[in-house]
Amino acid sequence: MMSLLPNDELDPWALPAVPLTSWQQLPVAAGMTFVIRKQAMLHIGIARNLRNQWVDHPLRDAFNSLPLDTQIHFLERSDRSLQALLQMASGWIDAYRPQFNAVKLTIEAASSLKALESIQNELQELEARPYLLDCYVQRTAAGGTAAGKGRDPGRYACLRSRHQTFVNGKKSQYIPLYAIAKYEEQCERGRQIKRLRKSRDNVRNRLEQARRTLDRTGIQLLL
Structure with missing residues (x-):
């Protein structure tokens, strides 16, 4: 046949x-x-x-x-x-x-x-590249502690976490403005990973x- x-x-x-x-x-x-x-x-x-x-x-x-x-x-x-x-x-x-x-x-x-x-x-x-889960960059200039330590508040932004805690035991940390793009890229990569993990689990x-x-x-x- x-x-x-x-x-x-x-x-x-x-x-x-x-x-x-x-x-x-x-x-x-x-x-x-x-x-x-x-x-x-x-x-x-x-x-x-x-x-x-x-x-x-x-x-x-x-x-x-x-x-x-x-x-x-x-x-x-x-x-x-x-x-x-x-x-x-x-x-x-x-x-x-x-x-x-x-x-x-x-x-x-x-x-x-x-x-x-x-x-x-x-x-x-x-996942082979640096990423941050549940984090975002707050572009407004840093004040408070950063300014209190003699830093120029116009030179720093804030990296915030919704769930995880940074090394300093807080949910935020200051980052220099020149590093914003790097951290935003890691945050976006974290969002993609989170979506893919959810899709993987559903499948x-x-x-x-x-x-x-x-x-x-x-x-x-x-x-």
């Missing part, structure tokens, strides 16, 4: 296969399985250990009712993480819409994992909720 090739130009029908009733012959390796009967793609699964997954497969009862000529085609990809395998599997699931897969949820989970990777990369880049929560359902459809995620 000529099938769509959404991933890696591989044809699931051309992969090695074992009868559905001989799942014990599946390899002890990470990868994907394709439950196929003739021209029908019935299910696509991913697991860190293909054989072990079938010891107590969540869809065992449903598969037991399938005709005896149903086969399990398999693809070993021990070089890939489960997240990478999900990206591959989601393309086939989108193309074939298998009967026993949670199609929409699987595609959404793959998209969320891709977004999470992008967020984490951006966070890593931002992780969605994936955790999806994981519980996907586990029941033979799609393993390692979060």
